[in-house]
Amino acid sequence: NAGVTQTPKFQVLKTGQSMTLQCAQDMNHEYMSWYRQDPGMGLRLIHYSVGAGITDQGEVPNGYNVSRSTTEDFPLRLLSAAPSQTSVYFCASSGLFELTDTQYFGPGTRLTVL
């Protein structure tokens, strides 16, 4: 049981490049989400999904796309990277129906956009 895994661990992009951050979970969780963490800002929700084929926007969705074709995977796509997207990105998953469901976070991807 690996929990929530994220790849890559580190990534450097040039402005305008595109890339996909991978996230997978093996706990059969319905809910998955992506956050970004910037110094002094806490975690901010980018996109989330409550099941395969269902996604919705969070607090800061601009510049990011997501899809959920399977329960296990929830990739985050940067369409045209900008320096403002330099951040640490965390994927999380949890069950769906209880307020006390534990949200499990991955180890994060540290992205630098030059």
Place this chain on the structure above:
Amino acid sequence: TQLLEQSPQFLSIQEGENLTVYCNSSSVFSSLQWYRQEPGEGPVLLVTVVTGGEVKKLKRLTFQFGDARKDSSLHITAAQPGDTGLYLCAGARGSNYKLTFGKGTLLTVNP
């Protein structure tokens, strides 16, 4: 607008001291969670509180949810160096799907 205000932002104490971290809001939350995050890792859930006035204890950590469900506190007794980390509170309004996080309290416990 930051829905959840955490204070203090930074806290440096000696081993054995007690401390309290606060998480305040003008909004009502259906549940509130506390996480601890260590450098280079993702946050790890410590506790979830859902009932106004609720108090939960986890060894030397005591969590309290305000009666009006707008605020919470985390009290650590006899802090140890292993308690060092970033403490984050996060609130849910309605469903648990969309959590709002505070900016965190960075705690350093010196031996």
